[in-house]
Amino acid sequence: xxxxxxxxxxxKLIGLLIFVFTISAISVSNDGDPVAKTMEDFSxxxxxxxxxxxxxxxSSLSVDTQSLQRQIxxxxxxxxSPAPSVTRILYSKKDVLARSYVxxxxxxxxxxxxxxxxxxxxxxxxxxxxxxxxxxxxxxxDAIPYSGKYDGVVGVLGAIEAINVLRRSDFxxxxxxxxxxxxxxxxxxFGISCLGSRLLAGSExxxxxxxxxxxxxxxxxxxxxxxxGYAQDQDDLTSVFLKKGxxxxxxxxxxxxxxxxxxxxxxxxxxxxxxxxxSIKVDFEGNGGHAGAVLMPQRNDAGLAAAELAxxxxxxxxxxxxxxxxxxxxxxxxxxxxxxxxxxxxxxEIDTRDIDETRRNNVIEKIHQSAVKITKNRxxxxxxxxxxxxxxxxxxxxxxxxxxxxxxxxxxxxHKLMISRAYHDSLFMARVSPMGMIFIPCYKGYSHxxxxxxxxxxxxxxxxxxxxTLAKLSLG
Amino acid sequence: xxxxxxxxxxxKLIGLLIFVFTISAISVSNDGDPVAKTMEDFSxxxxxxxxxxxxxxxSSLSVDTQSLQRQIxxxxxxxxSPAPSVTRILYSKKDVLARSYVxxxxxxxxxxxxxxxxxxxxxxxxxxxxxxxxxxxxxxxDAIPYSGKYDGVVGVLGAIEAINVLRRSDFxxxxxxxxxxxxxxxxxxFGISCLGSRLLAGSExxxxxxxxxxxxxxxxxxxxxxxxGYAQDQDDLTSVFLKKGxxxxxxxxxxxxxxxxxxxxxxxxxxxxxxxxxSIKVDFEGNGGHAGAVLMPQRNDAGLAAAELAxxxxxxxxxxxxxxxxxxxxxxxxxxxxxxxxxxxxxxEIDTRDIDETRRNNVIEKIHQSAVKITKNRxxxxxxxxxxxxxxxxxxxxxxxxxxxxxxxxxxxxHKLMISRAYHDSLFMARVSPMGMIFIPCYKGYSHxxxxxxxxxxxxxxxxxxxxTLAKLSLG
Numbered sequence: 042x043x044x045x046x047x048x049x050x051x052x053k054l055i056g057l058l059i060f061v062f063t064i065s066a067i068s069v070s071n072d073g074d075p076v077a078k079t080m081e082d083f084s085x086x087x088x089x090x091x092x093x094x095x096x097x098x099x100s101s102l103s104v105d106t107q108s109l110q111r112q113i114x115x116x117x118x119x120x121x122s123p124a125p126s127v128t129r130i131l132y133s134k135k136d137v138l139a140r141s142y143v144x145x146x147x148x149x150x151x152x153x154x155x156x157x158x159x160x161x162x163x164x165x166x167x168x169x170x171x172x173x174x175x176x177x178x179x180x181x182x183d184a185i186p187y188s189g190k191y192d193g194v195v196g197v198l199g200a201i202e203a204i205n206v207l208r209r210s211d212f213x214x215x216x217x218x219x220x221x222x223x224x225x226x227x228x229x230x231f232g233i234s235c236l237g238s239r240l241l242a243g244s245e246x247x248x249x250x251x252x253x254x255x256x257x258x259x260x261x262x263x264x265x266x267x268x269x270g271y272a273q274d275q276d277d278l279t280s281v282f283l284k285k286g287x288x289x290x291x292x293x294x295x296x297x298x299x300x301x302x303x304x305x306x307x308x309x310x311x312x313x314x315x316x317x318x319x320s321i322k323v324d325f326e327g328n329g330g331h332a333g334a335v336l337m338p339q340r341n342d343a344g345l346a347a348a349e350l351a352x353x354x355x356x357x358x359x360x361x362x363x364x365x366x367x368x369x370x371x372x373x374x375x376x377x378x379x380x381x382x383x384x385x386x387x388x389x390e391i392d393t394r395d396i397d398e399t400r401r402n403n404v405i406e407k408i409h410q411s412a413v414k415i416t417k418n419r420x421x422x423x424x425x426x427x428x429x430x431x432x433x434x435x436x437x438x439x440x441x442x443x444x445x446x447x448x449x450x451x452x453x454x455x456h457k458l459m460i461s462r463a464y465h466d467s468l469f470m471a472r473v474s475p476m477g478m479i480f481i482p483c484y485k486g487y488s489h490x491x492x493x494x495x496x497x498x499x500x501x502x503x504x505x506x507x508x509x510t511l512a513k514l515s516l517g
Numbered sequence: 518x519x520x521x522x523x524x525x526x527x528x529k530l531i532g533l534l535i536f537v538f539t540i541s542a543i544s545v546s547n548d549g550d551p552v553a554k555t556m557e558d559f560s561x562x563x564x565x566x567x568x569x570x571x572x573x574x575x576s577s578l579s580v581d582t583q584s585l586q587r588q589i590x591x592x593x594x595x596x597x598s599p600a601p602s603v604t605r606i607l608y609s610k611k612d613v614l615a616r617s618y619v620x621x622x623x624x625x626x627x628x629x630x631x632x633x634x635x636x637x638x639x640x641x642x643x644x645x646x647x648x649x650x651x652x653x654x655x656x657x658x659d660a661i662p663y664s665g666k667y668d669g670v671v672g673v674l675g676a677i678e679a680i681n682v683l684r685r686s687d688f689x690x691x692x693x694x695x696x697x698x699x700x701x702x703x704x705x706x707f708g709i710s711c712l713g714s715r716l717l718a719g720s721e722x723x724x725x726x727x728x729x730x731x732x733x734x735x736x737x738x739x740x741x742x743x744x745x746g747y748a749q750d751q752d753d754l755t756s757v758f759l760k761k762g763x764x765x766x767x768x769x770x771x772x773x774x775x776x777x778x779x780x781x782x783x784x785x786x787x788x789x790x791x792x793x794x795x796s797i798k799v800d801f802e803g804n805g806g807h808a809g810a811v812l813m814p815q816r817n818d819a820g821l822a823a824a825e826l827a828x829x830x831x832x833x834x835x836x837x838x839x840x841x842x843x844x845x846x847x848x849x850x851x852x853x854x855x856x857x858x859x860x861x862x863x864x865x866e867i868d869t870r871d872i873d874e875t876r877r878n879n880v881i882e883k884i885h886q887s888a889v890k891i892t893k894n895r896x897x898x899x900x901x902x903x904x905x906x907x908x909x910x911x912x913x914x915x916x917x918x919x920x921x922x923x924x925x926x927x928x929x930x931x932h933k934l935m936i937s938r939a940y941h942d943s944l945f946m947a948r949v950s951p952m953g954m955i956f957i958p959c960y961k962g963y964s965h966x967x968x969x970x971x972x973x974x975x976x977x978x979x980x981x982x983x984x985x986t987l988a989k990l991s992l993g
Binding site: 185186187188192227228229232234297298299300316318320328329330331332333334335336337338339342344345347348349351352355358359364366367368369370371372373375376377378379380381382383384385390391392394462463464486487488489490 | 661662663664668703704705708710773774775776792794796804805806807808809810811812813814815818820821823824825827828831834835840841842843844845846847848849851852853854855856857858859860861866867868870938939940962963964965966
């Protein structure tokens with residue numbers, strides 16, 4: 042049928058796909074609940090059970106929820122913290138294991154694999170019109186300490202399953218379809234979020250910064266990359282840059298990480314814009330001293346300065362008057378960190394975001410003013426106030442929004458247009474390609490913690506909308 | 518002369534001692550500034566240079582400031598953080614090395630050594646009237662992370678030098694003189710301050726608590742003790758208890774850890790009372806979540822709860838209206854501790870002290886009320902509010918105060934009566950023995966940080982006052 046597909050009018054093709062997906066919508070398996078396995082128990086890639094899905098039988102046209110659920114569980118076991126939490130840090134042993142696991146799945150999906158020097162992984166399904174720019178999808182699988190199984194993972198394993206769905210429907214893309222496994226969307230190890238996609242988007246400042254970037258154990262970025270098998274021969278990270286127009290479209294499938302879709306009982310979120318994130322590092326210094334011997338008037342406590350600034354961040358965010366402004370102090374460290382020692386140093390890392398860049402930047406300015414005021418009142422020093430990143434928001438591409446909406450409608454899935462308050466690799470891919478994002482509901486909007494959860498049914502819906510959207514976008 | 522001393526009337530003996538110390542006061546060496554050495558460089562005990570002091574020459578009657586200074590520098594090199602900071606945690610390799618170093622010095626001072634099951638070390642100089650209760654002195658050498666060289670150390674190495682001074686003066690004690698090296702005065706590893714002296718003072722609750730006490734790496738107290746060579750055969754810590762009256766007096770030499778003596782240019786502080794310390798552990802729990810996705814009204818941020826409580830501690834301490842009330846949040850940890858994750862857990866350790874126990878306990882009650890109020894306002898849970906210890910203040914013994922004052926006068930050293938705002942092993946020794954403390958000035962009152970400093974001249978003055986005080990108290 043592949044050859045006939047080649048000449049099939051788009052209308053008929055989409056018709057076929059809708060037929061396929063309508064059936065699959067009915068036949069989504071509900072017994073996808075996996076049995077917990079040890080690392081020894083599993084092969085690292087689908088078992089014969091799921092491989093049998095590549096036969097042409099009717100059931101094979103459905104999303105293989107059992108394999109997808111199993112893959113999510115198996116990938117979650119590559120973790121440096123105990124289940125149900127997941128901790129997977131850039132270039133760690135567990136990260137490297139997760140990478141080889143995903144590459145195996147890409148191979149089994151018949152994709153040709155390439156990796157760049159920082160470990161962005163590309164799995165390509167060659168289109169029959171290879172002169173045309175390709176269509177890309179993907180996400181990340183790195184996980185902050187003690188987080189969950191679904192953030193990013195759904196957009197990587199879900200994309201591979203979307204390709205399988207398209208193959209099982211005997212679809213053949215005109216534009217090549219490419220899955221991207223992005224390196225380090227989370228800032229955990231080097232304090233840089235979306236490291237891989239920022240580089241793909243051609244960030245020269247990041248290329249220079251990474252030459253002198255070290256982690257909390259003073260391991261340099263390049264040392265770490267080499268330990269994972271990357272950046273072996275060359276230090277030139279500009280080789281990672283993508284030319285603008287290299288892709289005709291980029292679409293990312295992701296859990297909402299917010300409560301809206303679940304609360305409103307809607308299956309699909311069609312993202313129209315991504316909020317603008319900024320992150321700030323602040324260090325205060327005082328004289329410290331003995332907790333018993335130094336009287337209160339003689340103190341300049343760097344820890345209390347940090348406490349005041351943390352509360353000031355909340356205050357300035359609330360003052361913005363918009364529900365869309367958020368700010369968080371996720372890291373607050375005291376030195377020396379002993380019960381009977383007045384903190385002589387404190388370190389805060391602040392995250393603030395908004396869909397309105399000006400409003401967010403006003404919050405940053407107010408936070409800086411508070412930090413300065415605190416140094417005066419408490420006679421501490423502001424030894425650092427560094428805006429690590431201050432990214433602009435990104436808008437989704439109109440034609441991709443339409444493709445995602447059409448796909449949802451054709452699959453009889455409820456959808457709504459919404460904003461992404463969390464940032465994603467899509468924020469940076471938008472700099473070099475038209476961009477769109479598909480959200481699915483997640484339990485109570487929980488994310489970045491072990492309770493993070495998305496049902497396999499919701500994930501399957503997301504996979505189908507992604508597959509149909511890719512199919513639409515892949516037609517030249 | 519030893520035998521004649523035996524029958525010499527006290528008045529004449531003290532006369533001799535004053536003669537000795539007056540000369541030594543003039544001949545204190547000022548070139549005690551040591552050359553930095555590597556661990557390989559030094560023997561771990563005094564060189565022939567200082568050993569020659571045990572000859573009967575006139576100079577030998579002085580405090581051997583060169584050896585004492587060298588010993589302070591050498592002991593400071595047993596550290597898990599880089600110089601000039603010192604980090605020496607209970608039962609760590611560096612703690613064990615420091616212990617053997619001090620035991621060598623005790624042996625060279627002709628003391629007979631015993632150790633109890635938790636590693637309190639006793640170096641005894643047998644008095645000629647061994648039926649009488651002995652006189653004890655001593656302090657600790659464990660050091661909180663990134664602290665200094667003098668806290669505790671002056672009271673251990675200084676005590677050994679005081680014994681050497683007495684020996685060089687051909688003095689012989691009637692009551693036995695004993696130097697105690699106390700185990701873990703600092704609470705760093707197990708959250709228990711003055712662990713050794715609390716047990717010596719017969720703390721049954723501590724004996725039970727230690728059965729289930731683990732450090733931050735889940736290493737049990739007994740596991741740790743055994744790794745350092747203690748508590749091998751038995752778990753019965755009551756063997757450590759001292760009978761009340763076992764010592765007729767306990768005197769501790771220590772740096773002031775406050776600025777008063779230095780500011781007023783006074784050589785010796787005679788401590789009349791030790792402030793009452795209390796320590797509290799607090800845990801808050803919230804829902805955490807993604808720093809971008811969870812809107813402000815939906816948050817219950819455990820980190821902001823901790824920040825509010827830290828500031829409340831300061832507020833309640835200041836409300837007490839007394840300069841003698843102090844409170845500190847030295848530890849504040851956030852979980853998971855990622856910039857883009859709302860803290861789901863926070864942990865605080867609070868230290869509060871006062872010379873007035875009731876006033877201090879009122880502060881603790883107010884801190885608890887604030888913690889409860891914060892849980893209501895922020896919808897977080899107060900998963901722990903534990904008063905780890907809440908010790909009463911201790912008063913020095915009148916006769917020991919008189920002995921310390923007389924010694925200062927006879928040595929022509931300025932002194933003042935003062936309060937110890939820091940607690941010490943003396944606080945607990947006071948439960949089983951008449952107690953006194955001798956303070957010496959330290960630079961700007963700095964302590965618990967690398968800048969902690971006491972001049973060798975001030976230390977020598979403290980050693981002489983200690984030696985003469987011990988001599989006075991050792992006479993039956």
